Amino acid sequence: MDLKSNEPFWLLKNGLIATYPSLKTDEDCDVLIIGGGITGSLIAHQMIKDGHQTILIDKRELCNGSTSATTSMLQYEIDVPLYQLTEIIGEKGAVASYKACSDAIDTIETLARKIRSGAGFKRKKSLYFASKKKDAEWLKKEYEARNNAGFEVHWLNADQILEKFGFENTYGGILSKQGASIDAFQFAHELFKHNVRKGLKIFDKTEMKEVEYHKGFNTIKVDSGFQIKAKKIIYCIGYESKTLLKENFVNLKSTYAVVSEVDKDKFKNITKTLVWNTDDPYLYMRTTDDGRVLIGGGDEDFYDAEKRDGILDEKEKEILKNLKKIKPDYHFYPDFVWAGTFGETKDGLPYIGEHPKFRNSYFVLGFGGNGITFSVAGMEMASRFMKNKKHLLSEYFKFGR
DSSP: OOOBOSOOHHHHHHOOOOOOOOOOSOEEEEEEEEOOSHHHHHHHHHHHHTTOOEEEEOSSSTTOSGGGTOOOEEOSOOSSOHHHHHHHHOHHHHHHHHHHHHHHHHHHHHHHHHTTOOSOOEEOEEEEEOSSTTHHHHHHHHHHHHHHTTOOEEEEOHHHHHHHHOOOSOOOEEEESOOEEOOHHHHHHHHHHHHHTTTOEEEOSOOEEEEEEETTEEEEEETTSOEEEEEEEEEOOGGGHHHHOOSOOOEEEEEEEEEEOOOTTTTGGGTTEEEEESOSSOOEEEEOTTSOEEEEEEEEEOOOHHHHHHTHHHHHHHHHHHHHHHOTTOOOOEEEEEEEEEEEOTTSOOEEEEETTEEEEEEEEOOGGGHHHHHHHHHHHHHHHHTTOOOTTHHHHOTTO
C-alpha cells in the first residue's frame, strides 16, 4: 500500500538522513518491532530504555511511509470532541484519553531535549474555531467539557479571533494552551540514531513474510530468506494493518496538504498557534520552523494511491479556497503539495493492545489526527505489556471494543 504521494515536504526538506542494512543473517531478540516510522521509533526507544534486546525492521527505508507525509501537529484534542467521546465510552475513559494525549506532548518535549533534537519542537497554543454559525453551540459545549476536565482553555468570540489572528468569518472558538509542532520525520530519525548507539538493531528494506507461533516466542521469516526469533512482536505498521487484520476496524482516508513559499511575515500571528476548524472535513494549519505555512484538509475516502494522487491539483484549489474564507486578502504562494493516507476509527481512538489471532504480539496503531501523541501513550502501554501488566487505557483502545 502506498501511504503517501510523491514529494512530501518533510522528505524533500530533510533528504536522506540515514540508511541501514537489510537483514543478511538469522537473528534473535527479546522484541521485534515491525514498522520504522515515528511510532516504531518511539516504541523502540521505550524497549531499549527498559533493557530489552530489540530489533526493528521496515520494508522501506525508515520513515518513508506515512511519517514523511504527516503534518506533525501535536494536539491533545482528539478528532471526536470530548463531550461526544464521553457519551460513547464514559467520562473516565474520555478524559483519560484526552489527558494521555496532553501528557504525550510533555513527553515529546522532554525526549527532544534529552536527545538534543534539531527537529524544531515548538510549544504552541491551539485554536479550534466554528466555521458555521450552527457549530458555535456545540463548540461551546465542548469548551465546557474541556474546562470541567481541567484543561486550560479560553473561549474567544468572533471579534477576538479577528483581532488576535486576523481570521474573518468565524463564529467563536476554543483557544487551548496545550499544543506543539515538530518535524516528525527528522525526530524519528534522531530517535533511531540515539538508540542504535544503545544497542538497537535496525534493518530496512526487510519485509516480514511469515510468522510461526511457538510457546514463548515467534519465528519471523523475511523476504531475504533469513529469520528472526523474537520473544515478542510489536506491530507499528499504522494504516497498513488494514492488510494484516481482516476485520473492519478502521476506515482509510486520504488527506491533502499544501506548504507555502518561505514568508515569515505574512502569518506572524499564528507562528505560536495550531489552527483547525469545525468543517467536515476540517481545515487545519500551522507554520513550519523555516517560515512557511502548512495547510491541510480535503479529506475523503481512500480507494487507491493513483486516484488519490490524481486529484492533487483539485484538492490544492479546494484547500486554498477554504483559506480565502478566513483570509480573503491573503495571497498564498504554494511551494509543495502532497497527499497522505490516515485511518479514522468510529470513536477517534487508536488500537493499542493484543489481538487474539496474534500470539506473543502487541499492536500500537495510532490513528486519526493524534497518531503521534497516541503512539507516545503506546510507549507506556507496550512497556506494561512486556511485564504482563494492564494499563488504564487498555480497555478503551482494545480490539473488538
